[in-house]
């Protein structure tokens with residue numbers, strides 16, 4: 846029998862798609878995440894941000910009101926439905942805040 850590198854047959858603790866980065870450790874992924882997303886959009890089908898401005902827009906994204914990177918949790922109270930445009934705008938703002946955090950001296 847040729848020797849094989851150790852660990853080749855060792856069962857990985859998690860599958861690659863189940864591994865989570867530190868920044869998104871709390872995000873619910875996979876089939877369960879998809880079910881949660883679909884259920885949320887069914888319950889809140891309109892973009893929350895657009896509604897604030899008197900617009901009625903179909904939501905396509907389940908967003909975290911307080912982003913996970915900023916300490917938000919992947920829980921129902923922190924989820925909101927957004928359209929693509931509002932999600933993109935919010936993501937850009939969060940990225941800008943993230944850059945400012947990174948630039949701030951420790």
Ligand SMILES: [Zn+2]
Pocket residue numbers: 892893894895896902927928929930931932
């Ligand atoms: Zn919107």
